[in-house]
Amino acid sequence: MPEDFDDRSSLAPTVVMSILAVTAFVALILVAMLFLNQKPKNSAVPGGSQQANSVQAAQEAASPVILYPETDELVGGSELHPDDFDFWDMYPEETETPQPTEEPEETTAPEDDPSTDGKHTLVQYADGKEEWVLISPYLPKHDYDFTKLVCQSDLMKYYENGKQVSYTGVDISKFQDYVDFVKVKKAGIDFVMIRLGARGYGTGQLILDEYFQDNIKRATDAGLQVGVYFYSQAISEAEAIEEANMVLENLGEYTVSYPVAYDMERVENDTARTDILTRDEKTAIAKAFMDTIAAAGYKTMLYGNKEWLIKEIDMSKLTAYDVWLSQAADIPDYPYRFSMWQYSYEGFVDGITGYVDMNISFVNYAEK
Structure with a gap:
């Protein structure tokens, strides 16, 4: 203002x-x-x-x-x-920190693996344990080509150059009761191994199979090739010879074209008088039995499973005799020579009631 x-x-x-x-x-x-x-x-x-x-x-x-x-x-x-x-030169140059390298996993060289080195075979014991055992280079090996095995109607057969070169059989005892051998023959069975007798695994008593004489007579009449076996519980060479003489006495005039087999095996779920024997003693006893049978002019052979043949006896002292291998399997893995194979314990054959053991022979003993 x-x-x-x-x-x-x-x-x-x-x-x-x-x-x-x-x-x-x-x-x-x-x-x-x-x-x-x-x-x-x-x-x-x-x-x-x-x-x-x-x-x-x-x-x-x-x-x-x-x-x-x-x-x-x-x-x-x-x-x-x-x-x-x-x-800038005062500071060290940055270098890439080396990363720790992973140590390569240690692997067993194939040549050191007993399951693949071709030098070992697997033995399964009765108690379930397993062991890879070195295959002896001194025992004769079998030369079978198991790709040539054919199972037809539960009967195992072996072929070479398209021709069957094997023979199918069963083994029986009193436990099969009455057998109709005519039906067995028609079912495709070529031979039968009949139990002649046994020694008690507890008492040591010699026993003749109560069905033996009837079985061998009727099987022969039906046209089947026949062999016999004896279940041994001998604990000395003297007892083994006693068993062999019993077999010879009861064969009599019967025609036996297949071998007389010696069968000593472990008794399951019980103790047996043979449990005390060493490997060498079992070997000597088996040899005594088969030497006696062979001396009488019969073909003879040794029966046993893979464990028994490899661990319980010394096969290097029994190479003069054929082997009857017992191994329930599609293909046997016993590496040594054998001429018969018991491939099943639960076979069915017309004319036989219940289960029966099935066998294949790679040798025609009727012509041997």
């Missing part, structure tokens, strides 16, 4: 005086700074150091100045070179 500026002329002298005072103060400061800049850094005048400090403080207050250290203080008095600032 106009009334607010009526007294403006009375303020002019005061403003002028203020401007002059400020100008004089600024000039004084400039003169002082010029004077101080012309002074040496280190004054020899007593008390000069204190004056310089005072002036420096005044300068810092008026206008702060950043002072850099002398070069000598950085490098210990030596001159700097551009290479001195190349500090």
Whole structure:
């Protein structure tokens, strides 16, 4: 509003005086700074150091100045070179940290694996334990090609060049009761192994199979080839010879075209008098029996499963005799020579009630 500026002329002298005072103060400061800049850094005048400090403080207050250290203080008095600032070489070069390599798993070399080295065979014991046993290089091996085995109507047959060269058989005892051998013959059976007798595994008593005479007569009449076997529990060579003589006495005038087999085996779920025998004793007893049978002009052979033939007797002392292998399997894995194979304990054949053991012979003993 106009009334607010009526007294403006009375303020002019005061403003002028203020401007002059400020100008004089600024000039004084400039003169002082010029004077101080012309002074040496280190004054020899007593008390000069204190004056310089005072002036420096005044300068810092008026206008702060950043002072850099002398070069000598950085490098210990030596001159700097551009290479001195190349500090990247102070740090080690980064290298890729090697990753730990995985140790290769230790594997058994194929030649050291008994299951694949071709030098061992697996033996399964009656108690369920298993053992890989080294195959003897001194015992004769079989040369059968089991790809030529054919099972037809539960009858195992072996072929060479498209021609059957094997013979199918069964083994029986009183446990099969009455057998219709005519039906057995028609069912495709070529031979029958009949139990002649046994020795009691507890009493040691010699026993003639009560069905033997009837079985051998009717089997022969039906046109079947016949062999016999004896279940031994002899604990000495003398007892083995006694068993062999009993067999010879009861064969009489019967025609026997297949072998007389010696059968000593482990008694399951019970103790037997033969449990005390060593391997050498079992071997000597088996040999005594078969030597006696062979001396009488009969063909003879040794019956046993894989464990018995490998672990319980010494086959190196019995190589003169054929082997009747007992192994229920599609393909036998007994490595040594054998001429007959009992391949099933649960066969069915027309004319026989219940289960019967099934056999295949790779030799035609009727013509041997």
